[in-house]
Amino acid sequence: MPSSPKRFIIIGAGPCGLMAAEVLAAAGHRVAIYDRMPNPARKFLIAGRGGLNLTHSEPLDAFLTRYGAAEDWLAASIRAYPPESLRAWCEGLGEETFVGSSGRVFPRSMKAVSLLRAWLKRLESLGVTYHPRHTWLGWHGNALRFTDAAGQEVLVEANATLLALGGASWPRLGSDGGWVDMLRTEGVEIAPFRPANGGFMVPWTAHFAAQCAGKPLKAIAATHAGTRRLGEAMLTQQGIEGGVIYALSAGLRDAIDTHGETVLEIDLRPNMTVDALAEKLGGRGSKSLSTYLKKAGFSAEAIGLFYETTPNRDLSPHALAARLKALPVRLTASTGLARAISSAGGVT
Ligand SMILES: Cc1cc2nc3c(=O)[nH]c(=O)nc-3n(C[C@H](O)[C@H](O)[C@H](O)COP(=O)(O)OP(=O)(O)OC[C@H]3O[C@@H](n4cnc5c(N)ncnc54)[C@H](O)[C@@H]3O)c2cc1C
Structure with a gap:
């Protein structure tokens, strides 16, 4: 005492x-x-x-x-x-x-x-x-x-x-x-x-937002400016949030402040190399692309994200595997301080 x-x-x-x-x-x-x-x-x-x-x-x-x-x-x-x-x-x-x-x-x-x-x-x-x-x-x-x-x-x-x-x-x-x-x-x-550990706005198409908002992307990796984080993300009506996004959010926020927007890469199979994933995908045969990806174990929202971010889908298994490991998602703004998990700034 x-x-x-x-x-x-x-x-x-x-x-x-x-x-x-x-x-x-x-x-x-x-x-x-x-x-x-x-x-x-x-x-x-x-x-x-x-x-x-x-x-x-x-x-x-x-x-x-x-x-x-x-x-x-x-x-x-x-x-x-x-x-x-x-x-x-x-x-x-x-x-x-x-x-x-x-x-x-x-x-x-x-x-x-x-x-x-x-x-x-x-x-x-x-x-x-x-x-x-x-x-x-x-x-x-x-x-x-x-x-x-x-x-x-x-x-x-x-x-x-x-x-x-x-x-x-x-x-x-x-x-x-x-x-x-x-x-x-x-x-x-x-x-x-300033917002920290917050979500970001993504200009999703109306179709994708209607299909996938509220759905999680599980066991993914997200990379921004050379920093890679493993975890989950949540797709929302306006954009994306969740663990991996929060872990990268300070860098994402600063990049958007400087350049007006930034691109985040999502790896849907972080524990596989491109070669291993290409081998797992194998030949597509007469299957539709969606069925082919579903058979390889991708969730509906993961497939949705692939379609949303990949206009040219005429890809060899190797190029497809590489794409599934680096889907570019364009972030245009933070969802704001009021909705952020925590705040940066304050008493210096
Ligand atoms: C949706 C959500 C999920 C989160 N998930 C996690 C998580 O999983 N892990 C984690 O570590 N953190 C998480 N956080 C963040 C975590 O909640 C905060 O970092 C934490 O609460 C901050 O603690 P604090 O004591 O500094 O401030 P606060 O918890 O904000 O407490 C500050 C207190 O000060 C009081 N106050 C302010 N101004 C005045 C005043 N003028 N007079 C009297 N009282 C005042 C407020 O009423 C408040 O009770 C999450 C936050 C949110 C919103």
Whole structure:
């Protein structure tokens, strides 16, 4: 226990604020969390809807490269609390974890609900208090200024304040970036928010969108500017999203910002060489191209994507195999910050 416990205020009850609360309270400090929303961790719960991806199982040096330019300043923190520690923490809350086929790590339940429930219980047992429906508006002298559910001003003092206000994606879940001007006025340097881990617009034909929107492309690889990622993508009415797209999204976004559009290559058989795939395809005989591809194990949406991106289909088995391993998909815009999984930018 510290010789003189301090009173900490954490603003923001997302995973960042909750984790900070746990560390501070476990070290013997008094912690109160304030959030504008009625319930904590709304975005964390939504994150668990499609399978909560906690971390990745790859070796740490490779993992760190995923942080791009932020690796320089984040590496020390991540080395101090590496993915195994996060898994152990999750398992300590009663949620076993597992490594998916893409190497990503998930809780066995795939969801955030039971993890959050156990986490909030732990925080309560550590004496952390939660103050919902309090919107932070800035400072009044040394005090923090909030409005409560009744619209009344509330002033709160603490030894230290930790801002865990999130970014600006999915604003209806609480983080709308409304704090940017307050901090800027105080001289804090802030980079504009941009979508990260988001989807992209693709000018699909109406026929393809009607046939394939909402369908997944499983066990594919996507390559952009020399970076290749394995995983899944989801075809949408307007374009494409999902794991492999998110993994490449910073580079895709920057390329579109610079050139107006960019091309992503999709490999439908990432674990086969062109030669092996050509051999598997074999002779087509009198079969239609669709039947031929179906017989070789391609899904309807994979075949749809091949048709959508390949105007000249009069190809030898070898050229066909090469094409199926490099379908060019033209991305024309990001689907925007409000729909992105997370935000780039913020306090520099
Ligand atoms: C659809 C979806 C799927 C996702 N999937 C994953 C995934 O699988 N794996 C993963 O790691 N991440 C995923 N994420 C991202 C993840 O949810 C976020 O990165 C994470 O929630 C960020 O945590 P945070 O604590 O920094 O911010 P947030 O979770 O955004 O929390 C910030 C909190 O601050 C509060 N707040 C903001 N301003 C104020 C104010 N002025 N006064 C009071 N309170 C305020 C907000 O109400 C909010 O509760 C996903 C996100 C989405 C939308």
